[in-house]
Amino acid sequence: MKILVQFSGGKDSQACLIKAVNDYGKDKVTAVFCDTGWEHAVTYDHIHSVVEQLGVPLVTLKSKKYKDFVDMSIKKGRFPSSQRRFCTSELKVIPMIDYILSQDESFIIIQGIRARESKARAGYAMECSYFLEYFNDEVKGLYHKKAVLEWCKTHDASVLRPIFKWSAQEVIDYILANGQRPNPLYERGFARVGCFPCIMCRKREVQLISKDKWASERLIKAEQRMKDETKCGSSFFSPGYIPARFCSNGQYPTVQEVFKYVNRNDAQLDMFELEEGYSCMSLYHGLCE
Ligand code: SF4
Numbered sequence: 001m002k003i004l005v006q007f008s009g010g011k012d013s014q015a016c017l018i019k020a021v022n023d024y025g026k027d028k029v030t031a032v033f034c035d036t037g038w039e040h041a042v043t044y045d046h047i048h049s050v051v052e053q054l055g056v057p058l059v060t061l062k063s064k065k066y067k068d069f070v071d072m073s074i075k076k077g078r079f080p081s082s083q084r085r086f087c088t089s090e091l092k093v094i095p096m097i098d099y100i101l102s103q104d105e106s107f108i109i110i111q112g113i114r115a116r117e118s119k120a121r122a123g124y125a126m127e128c129s130y131f132l133e134y135f136n137d138e139v140k141g142l143y144h145k146k147a148v149l150e151w152c153k154t155h156d157a158s159v160l161r162p163i164f165k166w167s168a169q170e171v172i173d174y175i176l177a178n179g180q181r182p183n184p185l186y187e188r189g190f191a192r193v194g195c196f197p198c199i200m201c202r203k204r205e206v207q208l209i210s211k212d213k214w215a216s217e218r219l220i221k222a223e224q225r226m227k228d229e230t231k232c233g234s235s236f237f238s239p240g241y242i243p244a245r246f247c248s249n250g251q252y253p254t255v256q257e258v259f260k261y262v263n264r265n266d267a268q269l270d271m272f273e274l275e276e277g278y279s280c281m282s283l284y285h286g287l288c289e
Contacts, residue, residue, distance in 0.1 A: 001156075002103075005110040006096075007031040007050070007058075009196050011182045012049055012112030015171045016161055018178045020110050021054050024163075031058045032099070034092040037068020040196040042216060046183045053180060061095035069195060070222045070251040079226065081198050087199065093144055099148055100130070113161045116168070126164045130157035188212075199236070203262050203269040210259035221254045231248040249282040 066072035080087040115122040235252040240259040
């Protein structure tokens with residue numbers, strides 16, 4: 001049985017990858033990275049450096065339908081939002097399920113989810129079947145349901161969450177104790193290092209992004225491309241992300257307006273944040289950090 005570790009380049013999945021190598025041996029372990037094409041260059045380097053240090057193979061999965069996060073958003077005519085989080089399903093869940101179905105073997109899938117990340121995550125199980133929902137008739141609209149149920153007749157995909165009860169500090173300590181460093185973006189003050197930025201990014205992180213030339217220019221360009229190629233003008237940040245009086249059109253803030261707002265001396269950086277925390281609450285938890 002192959003051990004797949006969902007590796008996003010974040011600290012939790014890095015600790016899981018190290019732990020899997022320690023527990024099962026590197027020959028049994030494969031790191032799986034769902035590449036949205038929207039991660040920071042530092043994260044891509046970090047992912048390759050970690051797998052190289054551990055001597056494990058890396059499988060990089062990408063959407064077959066969309067080139068990357070921006071291409072997906074343009075083709076859908078809007079950026080994803082916390083209410084319409086199609087980025088996780090299109091760029092992470094579907095490529096992961098396609099990969100599993102393409103393999104003629106059973107898997108243990110290791111996810112770096114911690115209970116303390118959010119109330120919702122605290123309610124997850126430490127172990128379960130990856131395709132649990134596929135056996136619940138009340139869950140509708142599942143991707144490739146027939147093919148998944150067919151695959152499950154002869155294969156197994158179990159999920160383990162070995163760091164479920166760990167604190168963030170324990171995760172960092174474990175990485176350091178094993179001779180590695182966490183993603184350098186944490187040292188620059190970022191709390192999340194997946195999509196850069198995630199559509200649910202905190203304002204304090206947007207403030208840091210506004211000072212990162214590479215990431216801020218990429219974000220401004222993405223929003224400009226959306227305007228030029230769709231004529232719909234969907235903004236990256238949702239209405240209400242900053243107070244309406246700071247938006248020139250009174251509703252949808254542009255990236256530049258958000259940058260300006262988060263750098264004001266009196267900006268309320270901790271207001272208007274989502275209650276559910278900032279992790280993806282997808283059915284196939286653990287794909288977004
Ligand atoms: S990390 Fe954020 S932007 Fe990326 S796929 Fe998950 S929810 Fe979407």
